[in-house]
Amino acid sequence: MAFIDSHCHLDFTEFDAERAQLIKQCQQQGIEKLIVPGVTLAQSQALIAFAAQHTNVGIAAGLHPYFLAQYQHNHLMTLTEFAEQHRSQLIAIGECGIDRSIDDLALQTQIFEHHIVLANQLELPLIVHHRQSHDLIAQAFKRCKPKFGGVIHAFSGSMQQAQYYIKHGFKLGVGGVITYPRAQKTRSVVAALAAEHLVLETDSPSMPLAGFQGQVNTPLQLPLIFAQLCELKQLKEQEKGIFEQQLYESCSALFRI
Template sequence: MQFIDSHCHLDFSEFDSSRESLITECVAKGVNQFVVPGITLAQSHTLIELKATYPSIKIAAGLHPYFLDQHKESHIEALFEFATTNKHQLVAIGECGLDRSIENLSKQTYLFEQQIKLSNELSLPLIVHHRQSHDLIAQAFKRCKPKNGGVIHAFSGSIQQA
């Protein structure tokens, strides 16, 4: 049996001293692939090297709402260019989404919908972050329908919302 961790931030500095042993331990227990989402434009670039170092790691590129203060308007165009150039190395677009605990929902919504469009253009699934935003995500999906599926990270809504 094969298991895939569809969302883990193994690139975070907390794992610098234990990343290799952690991956080895996971593989020994049957988890042999890991999807590491992108969170900022700069970090998405660094994931290419991580993927080359650890073949069991698959990567995505995205602009996470937690890092909204780091995302500039020009980053969406740069993300399109990066993702298009590196499409063969990506398994998804994201981590993108909406988070009501963070201010500036209009900027979050703009970035989220642009990343939906990018996933549609590249025929890649989405990794969607949400926090208290099921209704906003549903509205965004109506305006900009995702065509390639994906995962809503930490979904906690109702069966009806699902």
């Protein structure tokens, strides 16, 4: 088995007591690489030291809309300077995006489009957060076209929306949501798409799988997400190994890792 968790927040405090052991367990179970996005300016900056401690971790830098209350006007310029300085250590820009559950959509959009420009300048993919905002993200893409694709993290949307993102060079992040039977639309969409358009993710410590609600999610759940995806695609046993390799290559190619 060989997997890449394309989205996990291993630097969050939930893992402070067990991080080293958890990373060791991931390696033992074939989860070879772990991608940790940035969510605030300070946390993005701290990821440089974090990645230096863990050689199988890839990092990104970004400002997540959830933390908009912490945003200050100099953050975008500082983020740009930081990303330019540490270009060789970053594999993506993000986590960034637009979230309708959070106020000030105009500011969110401005920040998101700055991330797109920065990613284009540094020739890096984007890690994009969305929540009830596919239309706003599409509008931002029209004004500022991403040149190096990325991941639509925790994709939930229609086939039409999926094809729109794929057309723009994006892959769709597949995580714990597909383990919930109620997520019929998302399950049917990802089941119909080829591996080259998908990447696996856990969003640890958030987004627990069905049956694990209330527990801290970890990258160790990635094989369960893969198994559920195989079931949705109705793959035969002999097809699963090829599919696994295709997913690994899809993520590896995007992030150049």
